[in-house]
Every structure is written in structure tokens, then in C-alpha cells.
Amino acid sequence: SLPVGAIVGTSSLRRQAQLRQARPDLDIQSIRGNVETRIRKVMEGQYDATILAAAGITRLGLDDKVTQWLPLDVMLPAPGQGVLAVQCRADDVETLRMLSAIHQPEVATAVTAERSFLHHLGGGCATPVAAYAEWHGDKLHLTGLVAAVDGSKEIRVSGIGTGSWELGAEVAAIALGRGAQELLADG
Numbered sequence: 579s580l581p582v583g584a585i586v587g588t589s590s591l592r593r594q595a596q597l598r599q600a601r602p603d604l605d606i607q608s609i610r611g612n613v614e615t616r617i618r619k620v621m622e623g624q625y626d627a628t629i630l631a632a633a634g635i636t637r638l639g640l641d642d643k644v645t646q647w648l649p650l651d652v653m654l655p656a657p658g659q660g661v662l663a664v665q666c667r668a669d670d671v672e673t674l675r676m677l678s679a680i681h682q683p684e685v686a687t688a689v690t691a692e693r694s695f696l697h698h699l700g701g702g703c704a705t706p707v708a709a710y711a712e713w714h715g716d717k718l719h720l721t722g723l724v725a726a727v728d729g730s731k732e733i734r735v736s737g738i739g740t741g742s743w744e745l746g747a748e749v750a751a752i753a754l755g756r757g758a759q760e761l762l763a764d765g
Contacts (some may be wrong), residue, residue, distance in 0.1 A: 579646075580604060584626040587616065591727055592656055593629045595706035598729020600652050617643055629653070633660030654708030654723050654734075657692035661685060684713055687742045694746020695722045699753065705762055709749075711742070718742060722749045724758040733758050 580586070580601070587609025588594055594606050609616050609628055613635065616628045627645075635644060666673040688711035701707040701724070708723040717738050725732040735752040739745035750758075 580627055585624075586627045586629065587619065587625040588629040590629070590656075591704065592706045592708050592725070593653065595725035595727050595729050595732065596653050596708065596723070597629065599725060599732050602729060613638055613640065631655070631659060650710055650721070654710050654721060657696045657707070657709040658689045661689050688712060688718060690742035691718055691720045691739075691746045691749075692722075694743045695720065695750050695753075696746075698747045698750030699724065699758060699762060701762060707762075709746075711745075716740065718745055720745050720749050722746075722753055724753050724761050726761050726764060731761060733761065 582603040583605055585605045585607055586597060587607055588597065589608050589610060597604065597606055607625070609619060609625060611619070613630055616630060617640070619625050620628050629648070632647060635641060664677055666677065668674075691711040692709035695709040696702075696707055699705075699707060706725040706727055708725075709720065711718055711720040713719075718740060719736065719738050721734065721736040723732055723734045733753050733756045735749050735756065737745055737749040737752065739748065
């Protein structure tokens with residue numbers, strides 16, 4: 579519901595590219611600061627809106643500040659976004675026991691597929707690459723996206739499988755076959 583020419587702040591190239599693809603009429607600008615600072619900049623009128631990670635908003639208890647949750651068909655997250663990972667020494671049996679109580683194997687498998695997609699593209703945190711995997715029964719569905727930074731083109735691909743690393747590689751191969759390497763080189 580933003581008007582033509584509305585100023586939207588986001589520091590993520592991935593979000594900028596997807597937003598430009600969905601709404602080329604918006605004025606997308608970089609925004610800096612923590613979540614509270616970015617929200618304050620919108621409230622003060624420096625920006626008409628800002629795009630923030632849903633996981634961070636929810637974790638901070640700021641859901642009441644959200645005017646719209648963007649659906650996955652408009653804004654795919656970065657691979658592994660919203661997931662917390664904990665590492666510990668392999669010989670620390672007590673810590674490993676405690677961590678096993680919170681480990682979610684299904685989430686770990688989904689994130690592995692997302693990270694595999696990114697890995698097989700050769701992308702990093704500064705490239706407009708997105709991926710989202712979720713389980714439907716016993717099948718893992720992975721959607722990946724590579725976009726031109728200016729929003730002029732995006733390649734959205736998907737696949738279904740059970741092996742997470744393999745699925746990420748397969749979906750990346752489809753994206754590369756459709757020209758993803760050129761978009762990554764331009765980014």
C-alpha cells in the first residue's frame with residue numbers, strides 16, 4: 579500500500595533487489611543502525627518504510643510495529659536467516675547433552691539445503707541470493723533466488739528432495755543453467 583516514490587530503507591542487497599523487482603516504483607535507499615534505530619528513522623519521517631528480518635522483530639517483541647509481513651513470493655530470506663547455531667567442543671559431553679535438548683534436526687536439514695544452494699552458486703553474504711527450505715511431509719522443498727542488484731532480473735528456482743546438500747546443489751545447478759552466474763558476476 580506504499581505510494582509511488584515512497585522511500586524504503588534496507589541495507590541488504592538481497593532485499594533491495596527483490597523489492598525493486600516487486601515494486602520498481604519505490605525509492606530504495608540504504609539504511610543503517612540497529613532495529614530500534616531503523617524503526618525510529620521511519621517514525622521520524624526519514625523513510626516511509628523499512629524492511630527488517632521477521633525473526634529479529636519477533637525476538638525483540640516488536641511485532642506491534644509491523645504494518646505488513648512480506649510473503650515468501652515477494653521476499654525470500656537469506657540462507658539460514660532466523661536460525662540460531664551453537665558450536666561447542668566435541669569433547670564437552672555435558673554441553674553437548676544440553677544442546678541436544680534444543681537441537682531441531684528438521685531445521686538443521688533445511689538450513690543445510692539453503693547453505694548448499696549458496697555454496698554451489700559461489701555466493702556470499704554480499705550477493706543478492708536468497709533461499710528458503712521447508713518440509714512438506716517427508717519431502718524437503720527448496721526455493722532459491724538470484725537477482726540483479728538493480729532488480730531488473732531475478733531467477734527463482736525450486737526443487738524437492740530428501741537429501742539436503744544434494745538438493746541445494748541440484749537447485750543451484752538449475753539456477754546456473756538459467757544464467758545465475760551472470761547476475762552474480764554483475765553483483
